[in-house]
Amino acid sequence: MSCIFALVSGGLAAFIGISRDYDDGIINGFLVGALASVILGFFGGISIVFMGIIVFGVLVTIGGVMGIFGRRQMDK
Secondary structure, three states: OHHHHHHHHHHHHHHHOOOOOHHHHHHHHHHHHHHHHHHHHHHHOHHHHHHHHHHHHHHHHHHHHHHHHHHHHHHO
């Protein structure tokens, strides 16, 4: 369930953003993932923060790239 949340949130963050550049989608996605892992870290401890940055960062970055791809396809 959290994997789907991560992909969708990254896609939405990149799709709503102004840019159509993949680099911006990656940065947007990673920042959303890092923020989600910090929020989860408040409940689970510091180890969750570090593992979450890796896991959520990667998943949400992929979602960010998918969001930029969708945005580019709609502009054609």
